[in-house]
Amino acid sequence: MNEFMEHGQEEQVQLSSEGEQKYNAYVKQVTPVHSLGTQMLKAFVTGGLICCIGQAVLNFAGRMGLDKDMAGAWCSVLLVLLSVVLTGFNIFPGIAKWGGAGALVPITGFANSVAAPAIEYQKEGQVFGIGCKIFTIAGPVILYGIFTSWLLGLAYWVLKLAGVA
Amino acid sequence: MSAETIIGKQSIQFREPPHIVSAASVVGKKESEGPLGRLFDQVEEDPMVGQASWEEAESALQKKAARLAMEKAGPGVPPVRYLFSGDLLGQLIATSFGVIDLKLPLFGLYGACSTIGEALMLGAMTVQGGYSEAVLALTSSHFGSAEKQFRYPLEYGGQRPLSATWTVTGSGAFVLARSGGKARITGATPGKVVDYGLKDSMNMGACMAPAACDTICTHLEDFGRQPSDYDCIVTGDLGSVGQRILLELASERGYDLEGRHQDCGMLIFDPETQDTHAGGSGCACSAVTLAAYLLPKLEKGQWKRILFVPTGALLSTVSYNEGQSVPGIAHAVVIEHC
Numbered sequence: 001m002n003e004f005m006e007h008g009q010e011e012q013v014q015l016s017s018e019g020e021q022k023y024n025a026y027v028k029q030v031t032p033v034h035s036l037g038t039q040m041l042k043a044f045v046t047g048g049l050i051c052c053i054g055q056a057v058l059n060f061a062g063r064m065g066l067d068k069d070m071a072g073a074w075c076s077v078l079l080v081l082l083s084v085v086l087t088g089f090n091i092f093p094g095i096a097k098w099g100g101a102g103a104l105v106p107i108t109g110f111a112n113s114v115a116a117p118a119i120e121y122q123k124e125g126q127v128f129g130i131g132c133k134i135f136t137i138a139g140p141v142i143l144y145g146i147f148t149s150w151l152l153g154l155a156y157w158v159l160k161l162a163g164v165a
Numbered sequence: 166m167s168a169e170t171i172i173g174k175q176s177i178q179f180r181e182p183p184h185i186v187s188a189a190s191v192v193g194k195k196e197s198e199g200p201l202g203r204l205f206d207q208v209e210e211d212p213m214v215g216q217a218s219w220e221e222a223e224s225a226l227q228k229k230a231a232r233l234a235m236e237k238a239g240p241g242v243p244p245v246r247y248l249f250s251g252d253l254l255g256q257l258i259a260t261s262f263g264v265i266d267l268k269l270p271l272f273g274l275y276g277a278c279s280t281i282g283e284a285l286m287l288g289a290m291t292v293q294g295g296y297s298e299a300v301l302a303l304t305s306s307h308f309g310s311a312e313k314q315f316r317y318p319l320e321y322g323g324q325r326p327l328s329a330t331w332t333v334t335g336s337g338a339f340v341l342a343r344s345g346g347k348a349r350i351t352g353a354t355p356g357k358v359v360d361y362g363l364k365d366s367m368n369m370g371a372c373m374a375p376a377a378c379d380t381i382c383t384h385l386e387d388f389g390r391q392p393s394d395y396d397c398i399v400t401g402d403l404g405s406v407g408q409r410i411l412l413e414l415a416s417e418r419g420y421d422l423e424g425r426h427q428d429c430g431m432l433i434f435d436p437e438t439q440d441t442h443a444g445g446s447g448c449a450c451s452a453v454t455l456a457a458y459l460l461p462k463l464e465k466g467q468w469k470r471i472l473f474v475p476t477g478a479l480l481s482t483v484s485y486n487e488g489q490s491v492p493g494i495a496h497a498v499v500i501e502h503c
Contacts, residue, residue: 023362023363024363027363030371030406031371031406032406087320087322088320093319093321093322093323095322096324112320116317116318119318120319
């Protein structure tokens with residue numbers, strides 16, 4: 001099973017594509033991975049807690065007389081602020097390490113992915129450091145998020161012209 | 166002693182083996198809390214080493230280790246004439262800015278985490294060849310600068326796979342000369358680039374294991390030796406995943422390394438208490454382990470002969486993003502008690 005090298009070519013520095021596939025499969029087999037069940041449970045707890053905080057903000061804002069949109073805006077802004085502050089104090093990475101996607105999928109993960117490069121690249125200057133590199137991690141989310149919205153908008157417009165929507 | 170200098174397919178046997186007359190290790194706080202913690206010469210509690218950036222901090226570590234090694238060599242050793250040094254950062258900036266105050270002619274090297282092996286071999290060749298009476302072999306790595314260059318900013322939250330390794334913060338330096346000291350470099354086998362097509366940069370042990378296997382097996386064939394001729398065969402930073410693969414690959418080639426093999430990355434950290442996953446890595450990993458742990462054992466005569474095999478993963482963020490695999494390299498250096 002684990003004979004990656006072809007016969008008589010014991011000192012190969014590269015493998016045939018078949019050998020590479022075998023080696024990849026072998027490495028996959030011997031490399032330990034995190035337990036999926038435990039990870040999912042931790043993500044559920046972490047993500048759930050973050051959403052509970054968000055819901056509490058929403059309810060509170062609602063009780064203070066804000067409409068649904070304004071309450072939602074306050075909820076996002078406060079969660080982003082919380083995440084950025086925790087990133088600044090180097091607490092967020094610990095939460096994300098434990099909670100995985102539970103911490104990264106909500107808006108807190110997005111905020112962390114913008115704040116972290118801002119802190120790291122600040123040493124390279126306001127323009128070429130923070131300016132150019134602040135979106136090194138979040139960039140793809142922003143670009144493809146906006147692009148997808150544009151595509152959906154286009155589809156909606158076409159459907160509207162056709163009288164369907 | 167054989168008069169042959171060129172041995173086998175790709176090895177060197179030194180006719181007048183250069184001596185390692187002194188060694189110095191400077192490490193960060195996490196390394197000082199590991200199993201080898203008490204053995205290091207200097208511990209820098211401040212990850213920034215009083216500097217403004219990770220890169221400058223790494224340079225400061227190099228400067229400290231180099232100065233300390235030359236100090237430890239003492240007045241009996243001829244002055245160091247050339248410097249062989251390298252690091253992991255783009256265009257070797259940790260080295261360039263770290264060694265400027267030393268005012269020594271520099272050979273800048275890149276072998277990823279195998280750099281200290283390359284520096285020791287080239288240094289030994291320079292001394293044996295009579296081109297210098299004494300040289301300095303030096304290298305460094307820093308967790309902060311390596312994470313920033315190869316992965317993510319430090320404050321970015323994420324999960325590291327269990328196969329990932331932890332870059333050692335530190336610097337190791339060695340003064341080589343014709344005489345003095347209780348250990349000497351008797352042979353070397355420079356390694357080839359070996360690529361088994363793995364693309365997972367978070368499993369570098371598995372990427373480098375084929376290169377380590379190739380260098381070790383070629384070395385044993387070139388010298389006509391068996392693993393039992395060494396008290397220890399020590400790789401640089403294969404970690405627990407890479408070690409398992411190396412043992413299996415070597416046994417396929419007819420060499421049983423079980424019980425002989427150790428890995429600097431597995432020696433330097435305790436994965437249970439230090440959350441380092443598969444082990445330590447980085448240029449400093451093998452360099453400081455050699456300086457603080459392996460070399461003293463040889464100098465005291467507890468070990469007679471070891472094969473020191475630092476390993477390197479030859480990737481950059483560009484090669485990785487462009488879909489290239491992660492090739493490995495390993496250099497073998499024979500160090501003996503004398």
